Amino acid sequence: MAMVIMVLLRVIGGLCLFLYGMKVMSDGIQHAAGDRLQRILNLMTKNRFVGVLTGMTVTALVQSSSAVSVMVVTFVNAGLLSLTQAIGVIMGANIGTTTTAWIVSMVGFEIDISALALPAVGIGFFMQVIKWKRRDLGEVFMGFGFIFLGLRFLTDALPELDPAHLEFIRQFSEMGFLSILIGLGVATGVTLLMHSSAATITLTITMAMGGMVNFETAAAMILGANIGTTIDAILAAIGARTAARRTALVHVLFNVVGSVVAVIFFRPLIALVDMLTPGPVDGSGIAAHLAMFHTVFNVMGTILFLPFVSQFAALVSFLIKDKKNEEVQTVRQGYQLQYASGTLQNTPELNIIRAEKEIRDMAGLASSMFARISAALQNLQNAKNKEQAVDALVEEMRDKEEFADEMRVELTRFLIECRRPQLSGHSERKIYQLLRIISDLEDMTDDCCSAALLLERSIKKKLYFKDKEMEALAPYTRLVEDFLAFVREQLGRTITEEQESYAAELENSIDKSRDKLRKMGRKRIESGADVKAELLFIDVVRRIEKVGDYCYNIAGALRRGR
Numbered sequence: 001m002a003m004v005i006m007v008l009l010r011v012i013g014g015l016c017l018f019l020y021g022m023k024v025m026s027d028g029i030q031h032a033a034g035d036r037l038q039r040i041l042n043l044m045t046k047n048r049f050v051g052v053l054t055g056m057t058v059t060a061l062v063q064s065s066s067a068v069s070v071m072v073v074t075f076v077n078a079g080l081l082s083l084t085q086a087i088g089v090i091m092g093a094n095i096g097t098t099t100t101a102w103i104v105s106m107v108g109f110e111i112d113i114s115a116l117a118l119p120a121v122g123i124g125f126f127m128q129v130i131k132w133k134r135r136d137l138g139e140v141f142m143g144f145g146f147i148f149l150g151l152r153f154l155t156d157a158l159p160e161l162d163p164a165h166l167e168f169i170r171q172f173s174e175m176g177f178l179s180i181l182i183g184l185g186v187a188t189g190v191t192l193l194m195h196s197s198a199a200t201i202t203l204t205i206t207m208a209m210g211g212m213v214n215f216e217t218a219a220a221m222i223l224g225a226n227i228g229t230t231i232d233a234i235l236a237a238i239g240a241r242t243a244a245r246r247t248a249l250v251h252v253l254f255n256v257v258g259s260v261v262a263v264i265f266f267r268p269l270i271a272l273v274d275m276l277t278p279g280p281v282d283g284s285g286i287a288a289h290l291a292m293f294h295t296v297f298n299v300m301g302t303i304l305f306l307p308f309v310s311q312f313a314a315l316v317s318f319l320i321k322d323k324k325n326e327e328v329q330t331v332r333q334g335y336q337l338q339y340a341s342g343t344l345q346n347t348p349e350l351n352i353i354r355a356e357k358e359i360r361d362m363a364g365l366a367s368s369m370f371a372r373i374s375a376a377l378q379n380l381q382n383a384k385n386k387e388q389a390v391d392a393l394v395e396e397m398r399d400k401e402e403f404a405d406e407m408r409v410e411l412t413r414f415l416i417e418c419r420r421p422q423l424s425g426h427s428e429r430k431i432y433q434l435l436r437i438i439s440d441l442e443d444m445t446d447d448c449c450s451a452a453l454l455l456e457r458s459i460k461k462k463l464y465f466k467d468k469e470m471e472a473l474a475p476y477t478r479l480v481e482d483f484l485a486f487v488r489e490q491l492g493r494t495i496t497e498e499q500e501s502y503a504a505e506l507e508n509s510i511d512k513s514r515d516k517l518r519k520m521g522r523k524r525i526e527s528g529a530d531v532k533a534e535l536l537f538i539d540v541v542r543r544i545e546k547v548g549d550y551c552y553n554i555a556g557a558l559r560r561g562r
Contacts, residue, residue: 010153015199018150025143048088048309052302055092065097066195066232069251071351073236077244080357083313086247090254091302094226098295100198101222103147104205105287120145150202180266183213183220184227184259191228200225201294208286215281216270219293223259226297230255242323246316253316258301272296335406337414351418352427355411355434356492362407362441363488369400369448370484370547374477376455377540381464390452390459397452404445411438436557437491440550447550451543454536463533472520473541476513479506480544483551495558503555510548517541 059068072089075081081089120141127138175182191200201222208218230252237248262269270293277292279285305312337358376393383389415431415438458464483506490499518541521534 014150014153021143021146028139051088052092055089056096059093059096060099065093068093069233070236073244073247076247077240087309094298101291101294105291117148179217180220183217184224187221187224188228191225192231197225197229205287226255246320249316337410360491366444367484373451386459390456394452394456397449401445401449408442433557440553444550447543447546479510480548487551487554500559507552514545
């Protein structure tokens with residue numbers, strides 16, 4: 001009994017070390033290629049085939065289909081992906097996750113892992129401590145080293161068990177079709193508990209190599225791991241919008257229905273795998289057969305379902321109805337950025353895309369506020385009920401400014417969460433850039449609100465602006481609107497030198513117009529005009545000019561983020 005407990009502890013320790021190695025390697029790849037992964041994710045919106053390729057590539061790199069599926073659910077919830085686009089990515093993620101089985105079978109058991117483990121950790125550590133631009137690759141080497149060590153502990157631990165202790169397990173694998181169902185159920189439960197299909201598949205391959213289970217039972221356990229891995233997408237969809245819950249259901253249905261079909265055609269599928277994989281189905285050869293089974297199952301499932309993506313989307317839309325009055329968050333409802341803090345640790349570099357989308361929404365809010373102020377400057381004094389019109393303007397501006405404040409708080413918290421894991425230098429600079437942009441956008445909304453309060457004072461105190469002043473303001477506000485449109489279009493990109501020069505030209509034009517308008521106001525004061533009204537006019541001019549300043553700050557941040 002004591003021997004069994006010791007072996008069990010060694011198996012658990014080996015699995016934990018293996019999973020830690022997978023995480024370190026995944027983090028290293030993200031740090032080394034975070035910006036490239038972001039560009040890959042932008043391909044998601046092309047078509048279903050590119051979506052499959054994107055999901056497959058990203059999952060193979062981050063070594064976690066759960067992380068990618070959670071990210072997809074989050075992106076759908078945020079409006080970055082449609083349901084049909086997400087289906088293709090989820091299918092690709094299932095194919096990409098098969099790389100884990102191949103790493104374990106081809107690298108973990110076909111070579112002397114003890115000769116590679118410690119050297120890989122040593123090389124990785126050395127690459128990390130020296131100062132060079134590729135130091136993130138050190139994490140990749142260390143991750144591989146820990147994976148090898150974890151596999152070594154697993155392969156060394158199981159053979160130490162007395163064969164008598166394994167007899168009851170072998171009996172379960174010799175019960176025909178019932179063994180397949182038992183293996184499916186056990187692996188599903190284990191994966192649900194560990195939240196890692198990689199761990200279940202690694203343990204399954206190790207047990208199969210040790211003779212604890214036969215090939216068919218191990219193959220059924222791989223199917224169970226595919227079902228159990230959907231738990232993270234389900235958890236991510238709890239409390240989310242309808243589209244996100246539909247995406248999670250897609251993941252569940254795709255994996256469950258695919259596994260049921262695989263069980264129905266289990267014998268032909270096994271025969272196909274045997275035909276595609278050379279070598280005997282025992283000893284080290286069984287690892288390659290199981291890796292091929294995992295790959296064939298997921299590839300065939302994708303081929304089977306990909307032509308019916310639209311029908312699949314219609315089915316989940318029928319099963320999960322739209323909520324009544326479910327809309328994009330309104331200003332009156334307040335802003336709330338939904339995300340699970342723990343999931344950011346899996347793909348911290350990739351969540352920057354989510355932040356950029358929300359920041360574009362914030363820029364849209366600022367633009368709408370300025371457009372409202374610009375329209376009020378031209379129309380307010382001709383309104384039949386000026387006080388009622390200005391009261392509505394101020395109430396609207398205050399609501400939107402409060403909404404912008406909430407966005408700044410939530411987005412700042414989100415980006416700080418993204419920074420908690422160690423990030424690459426590029427991503428650190430990107431997050432700092434986004435925090436600066438958020439601050440400028442929120443300040444922009446403050447000045448729009450201040451301009452509305454100045455207009456309110458003008459109406460309440462009956463300090464009306466002259467028609468000539470309003471005519472002079474029109475081209476001035478159009479310049480700022482053009483600058484806002486330029487900034488919104490460039491958010492999420494790095495502007496070129498030519499675009500930076502264009503931003504500088506806009507800023508200079510706004511400054512010249514500001515000086516001209518101020519000079520006009522001072523001349524009117526000297527000619528005997530109402531001093532209070534003219535000073536109020538100059539204050540409005542200054543508030544509008546500050547919006548242009550914030551646009552120029554954002555353009556500079558986009559250039560420096562290069």
